Amino acid sequence: MRLLVTGGAGFIGSNFIRYILTRHPDWEVINLDKLTYAGNLANLRDVAANFAGYRFFQGDIADPDAVAAVFATGIDAALNFAAETHVDRSITDAAPFVRTNVEGTRVLLDAARKYKVPRFIQVSTDEVYGSLEPGDPPFTEESPLAPNSPYAASKAGADLLCRAYHRTYGLPVIITRCSNNFGPYQFPEKLIPLTITNALENKPIPVYGDGQNIRDWLYVEDNCRALELVLLSGQPGEVYNIGGGKEIRNIDLIRLLLKLLGKSEELITFVPDRPGHDRRYALDTAKITRELGWRREYSFEEALRRTVQWYVENPGWWQP
Numbered sequence: 001m002r003l004l005v006t007g008g009a010g011f012i013g014s015n016f017i018r019y020i021l022t023r024h025p026d027w028e029v030i031n032l033d034k035l036t037y038a039g040n041l042a043n044l045r046d047v048a049a050n051f052a053g054y055r056f057f058q059g060d061i062a063d064p065d066a067v068a069a070v071f072a073t074g075i076d077a078a079l080n081f082a083a084e085t086h087v088d089r090s091i092t093d094a095a096p097f098v099r100t101n102v103e104g105t106r107v108l109l110d111a112a113r114k115y116k117v118p119r120f121i122q123v124s125t126d127e128v129y130g131s132l133e134p135g136d137p138p139f140t141e142e143s144p145l146a147p148n149s150p151y152a153a154s155k156a157g158a159d160l161l162c163r164a165y166h167r168t169y170g171l172p173v174i175i176t177r178c179s180n181n182f183g184p185y186q187f188p189e190k191l192i193p194l195t196i197t198n199a200l201e202n203k204p205i206p207v208y209g210d211g212q213n214i215r216d217w218l219y220v221e222d223n224c225r226a227l228e229l230v231l232l233s234g235q236p237g238e239v240y241n242i243g244g245g246k247e248i249r250n251i252d253l254i255r256l257l258l259k260l261l262g263k264s265e266e267l268i269t270f271v272p273d274r275p276g277h278d279r280r281y282a283l284d285t286a287k288i289t290r291e292l293g294w295r296r297e298y299s300f301e302e303a304l305r306r307t308v309q310w311y312v313e314n315p316g317w318w319q320p
């Protein structure tokens with residue numbers, strides 16, 4: 001198997017490359033990453049040292065020449081993780097989000113067509129479904145797309161292009177939509193690593209609005225296992241939700257992290273709410289469980305403890 005992973009120097013991509021090469025050491029994995037602020041080759045230092053099948057190419061998924069150069073080497077499957085991913089940044093400037101998330105996906109899809117790639121997996125997000133109110137049933141794969149942030153809109157645009165390339169050209173595209181991931185190597189602009197690293201440095205922990213927003217948390221390794229199943233046995237043209245099954249209010253999550261770290265709740269600082277802030281996300285994962293046999297291996301509490309421990313033990317990774 002020769003896999004192309006785009007955005008492999010980011011959080012989920014680097015965890016996926018490590019996971020997949022550990023389980024399939026004879027596979028080749030080509031990592032195509034532009035190395036934006038979110039990409040960090042330190043995430044893969046151990047992988048580069050331990051696996052002969054790992055290759056890195058620095059390049060932009062929206063650059064057709066860079067993409068063609070990689071596809072021309074022969075690819076059995078492509079997984080597109082590359083994206084601009086931070087909602088707050090998309091509110092400040094949507095342009096890089098449209099360029100990478102929509103146009104970049106279009107460039108990859110065209111290359112996959114041209115080079116007849118047998119499998120293309122688009123790593124999308126639950127945010128394309130928009131927001132739930134407390135008490136609403138979780139989103140299924142049939143829920144309408146109703147994105148609320150420029151980030152979510154750009155991911156929904158990419159999903160629709162993927163759907164169209166499957167319907168129009170028969171391209172074997174599969175879309176996965178996961179909930180909020182957490183785990184090692186997550187850039188400390190996102191809620192969990194920001195809270196842990198600020199707490200470790202006794203800095204204030206910003207909480208948007210009233211802190212009542214609810215997210216559904218998925219341990220990154222459980223997502224990697226789901227992606228492996230989709231890669232090996234998912235059906236082209238299908239969408240699979242991947243959720244953590246653990247809904248928790250932001251404020252309760254922050255309190256839990258402070259307790260695990262032995263830090264005071266006095267660090268919590270409420271700040272004005274994010275514009276258009278989604279209230280609640282929750283995913284129905286019956287389809288991937290029924291059709292591909294996926295289930296989570298880690299409890300939320302165990303995964304959170306592991307994550308906290310990783311940041312405590314690796315200040316050399318996050319302090320720079």
Ligand code: NAD
Nearest residue numbers: 007009010011012034035036038039060061082083125181
């Ligand atoms: P991340 O921000 O940590 O990493 C993104 C990676 O993409 C970085 O290595 C960056 O250098 C690379 N990249 C950005 N623009 C690029 C371009 N034009 N060409 C090539 N590489 C480029 O992101 P993440 O959290 O690992 O998310 C990975 C994927 O999963 C994204 O598509 C995201 O939308 C999706 N997702 C993430 C979460 C989450 O909780 N982190 C939840 C749902 C979906």
